[in-house]
Amino acid sequence: METPPTATAIDPEDHPLESAEQLAEELAELVRMGDDADLSQYVEQLEPREAARAVCELSDEDEARLLERLIPQQASALLIDVPEVEAVEAVAALPPETSAAIIQHMPSNKQADLVSALADDEADAILAEMSPTDAIKLQQLVSYDPDTAGGLMQTEVLAFRESSTVAQILQRLRSDAGRFRQLDIQYAYVVARGRKLVGVLRLRDLLLADDSATAGELMIEDPIALDAQTPIAELDEFFDDHAFLGVPVVEAGGRLLGVVTRAAVDEQSQSNAERDYRLAMGVVQEEIRTMPTLKRSRLRLSWLSVNILLNVVAASVIAGFQNTLEQVIALAVFLPIISDMSGCSGNQAVAVSMRELSLGLIEPRELWRVWRKEFTVGILNGLALGILLGAVGWWYAGNPWLGVVVAVALGTNTLVAVLIGSSLPLILKARGVDPALASGPILTTVTDMCGFFLVLGLATVMLEYLV
The missing domain is CATH 3.10.580.10 (CBS-domain)
Known part of the structure; x- marks a missing residue:
């Protein structure tokens, strides 16, 4: 039988470029065959970043065995360094008494973050294994909004x-x-x-x-x-x-x-920014590549399947003007430009509204004030962008009327996109929908439909000047 690696088999300082897969293989070998002292010493000598990478590469079974064999203090330190989504899954897979022992050795704010991310039945099972006093304190912490001082504080003070x-x-x-x-x-x-x-x-x-x-x-x-x-x-x-x-x-x-x-506030602010970016990009739940492939695929498809339906709706506008498009094929060149530029303008307005909402500078009921502020910006940017694209259209087709069509379409759609983009986060927030998740697809669909309709509708009206 091959001798398992000893606690001194790997010195991270001597092997700074060792891959996560290699570290995970050696760690898994110790989990399956080594004794508890060797396993504990091996984990202790790893840098936190390397330990987190190795743990994420372990199979679910090996990860559970590792956490059960380490002392609770060491297991808790390990889980603090791994991504939260990985820590939540690891804790949920352990027996409640083991999870409770590990969680109790974490700082109180980390305890609250972890327990609040668990399913209700899993959290209740873990709380039941704690002392009544500790369970009540943790429940009180979890009750605070994570974006408040109460949700970010540590209760351990002198x-x-x-x-x-x-x-x-x-x-x-x-x-x-x-x-x-x-x-x-x-x-x-x-x-x-x-x-x-x-x-x-x-x-x-x-x-x-x-x-x-x-x-x-x-x-x-x-x-x-x-x-x-x-x-x-x-x-x-x-x-x-x-x-x-x-x-x-x-x-x-x-x-x-x-x-x-200060560190806790900075960490939460960064986490919120990363979350908003992730949602805006269509990643509806935190994802890391060590998760099961089918689960990652399912998470992404839940977003992509909705988007394909919205895009079909937007494309149906083009189908309604097929005859116009066939007669003025040059319009096909400008449809994606108008769609993309209007979407960019709308996304800028979305970003400003999201930021002001997070800072408490505006509230959902202030929709009219936001519209008034954005209307002038939309007019100015629409005129500037419309004139530029109109000049390109005239030069490209050698027809000034084509330039007029694309200029009016882009200018009008820019104004529409800015007004919709600025108001969507407020409307969604008022209805309890996460603006970061829903604003992008709705804005894209509406601006695409409006842009396509404006270009093809104006071209149909002016068809005799374009052919």
Whole structure:
């Protein structure tokens, strides 16, 4: 029998270019044949990025065995580094008691992200394996909108009473060093009865003070704090204006709930931007290439099948003007140009509306104000683009009337696209539909239909001047 690789078989620093497949093969070999100590040491020596790549390449069965054989602390650290979609599937495949043990060793904000992404029955089964106190805390975190301070905060904070002495605080830090070492702690917080936040304690001041000094004497009073319902747009602005690594999060009455860090806000903002881009490109669910092929195909087809139907509807307009197109074949050259340029103009308006919605600068009920703002832009851009394409049409066909047709069609369709593109996100948002997912296909279909109709309709009316 071939001897399985030992814990020292691979040193990532000596093999920086080793592929994910190779790492996964060696990891799978240890999962199946090695002992727990070798497996744990092998995972420990891998860089987080390499470990995540290798785990994603494992089969579902090997991935489950790996997580079950590692100690919960190590398994949780591994899952934090892999893409969320992979972590969710891995946790869902494990027995609830194993998943609960792993999740409990994650930071509270990561726990909430993972549990909220699980199916309700899977989440309930895992929560049932936790202690009632931990389960209630996690359920409260999951109840917050992920794009608020409450949804992004960590509940693990250093909190002390005003009467606590420096000696008592340092003793607690030493006794819980293993837990605090995993957290990015820069400040301690001073609380009164009912956990009401009354001050912030800098660790530097704590380390330089006499053992007999109290937290109340050293603290900075009236600290800045944010409400748990503060949206992410305001969090972005706050950290832009303040050079803080984190800020305490409170609920009504000033009760300390946790702390939200600049890193967590930046990560969520980037995640939201990536999500919007993914949806706009038709990837309706997060996808990585280590997922089963049939599942990836099904996810993409769910979007593509809808789009093919919408494109058939748009193309039906061309079928209705087939005779005109046959007589003025030059129109076929300009149909895709008008469709594409109008779509680009509409997508610009969609992007601006999406951004303003995310920042809270507009609300769905402000449709008329948005239209008024976009109308002038649509007119100006429509005139400019129409004149340019009209000149090209005249030069191409040697017929000024063809230039007039394509110029009027593109100018009018640009205005239509801008008005529709600016309003679609607001209308969809008001109806509870994700604007990032639905705006693109609807806009494309409408602008294509309108553009084709304008070009071919105008050409039909002016047919005697074009042939």
